[in-house]
Amino acid sequence: METADNCRRAAFESVADVEPPRLHDLVESVLETASMVPGALTLESAATAASDARATLEEPTDEFAPETVHAHAAGVQLIYEGLRLTRTLAHEEPWTDADSNGSGDLEILAADILVARGFYLLAQTDAADKAVRTVQAFGRDQTKRADLLSDVDSLDDPDEIDTTTLDANLERDVLELAVLTGAATVGEPAPPGLLAFAEDLARDVGPAFPPTEECLTDLEPPSSKRPLEDGTTDRATSATDH
Template sequence: MEQAELARRGAREALADIEPPRLADRIDSLLATASMAPGALVLLVAQRADPAVDPEALSERAAGVQLIYEGLRLTRTLAHEEPWADSEDQTAANLDVLVADILVSRGFYLLAMTDAAERAVETIRAFGRDQTHRREPDADRATLDANLERDVFELADVAAASAVDPPVPTPVRGALDRLAREAGDPLPDAATLFRGTTLLPSADGHVPPSATDP
């Protein structure tokens, strides 16, 4: 799926200056296996709003959303698994903490000068609040965890919609709402997640109808 590969390439380019090699290799290995759905979503929404838009021009926005998600997702995994408690060698866990911080900060850097910057800040803050509330005895942990995917999909929507002049079509909004409600961890690959929705045309170029269509 070209949108997913463009998002992956943009993310790698944004992190090309990371050193030392061990840190860079760890980041690259994460990006190699990650679902590019958040980044691809930016491009798909923009293309559905304006078919003439150049996806390459939006690759930094796609990469920004993708990196924020990857960093927060890794942080969530570390918080849940607490790898420090199971091993005397904490090198790998400490490296992942650094990786998560780099991913989020670089992702925000890519969005800082766009109209999605405010939503990016709120996405990061909301994640922190949710993970704090998750520690409470009566917390709905599943819902709090799932908020990350929902919030990141909404961030992708803002990043896309603010980059094009036509408004995002109503059927696309419907697909986004459903995906935000249903997406979970781990996210499937982008092509699988978006197949059959109004975000992804079929092989013959036909856009499938949405449940929100009249």
């Protein structure tokens, strides 16, 4: 799926200046295997919102800069990848393994950088507040999850504990963030149809995204309406810079 390829390329470029090399390689490895659903949905939302606006106006709206759309899509993707990695680390606690050789600590730093870089890319957008709320909700959900599991020994039926729903709230919030960000990038309100699509998709995927082509193919617009083809992101300041 071309949209996913564009998004992955933009995400790579957004973290190209992360140092030292070992940390940079870890961040890139996270992105190499990631589903690009959040970023791709951001791009599709920008294209749909702009197309809807053109259809309702006598005069065509100005075209939006491909590099801006790419950067914002990368921002959504990076925030998700950072939070997803944080969730995995919180569940697995690799730093308790004597054989981990400090990999858990490096992964925590990588997660922080991904989220921080994503915030940097979305900081000047109308979706910035939603990005903040997404991170705050994630923190509350994971705290509640930990509290539930800490009380498991006192329950009559531990199997009744449902942590999957709490975990899947991240995917739901990120999909909404993607739609809002894409629309905000072109200065338009979020298309109701895409918000409904995001809600339905969140129920289907749970706490993990499948490959992009498995769930976003129906949203792929004609090539003439795609917001970008070969654009690049603005280079953001490294989270490790001082």
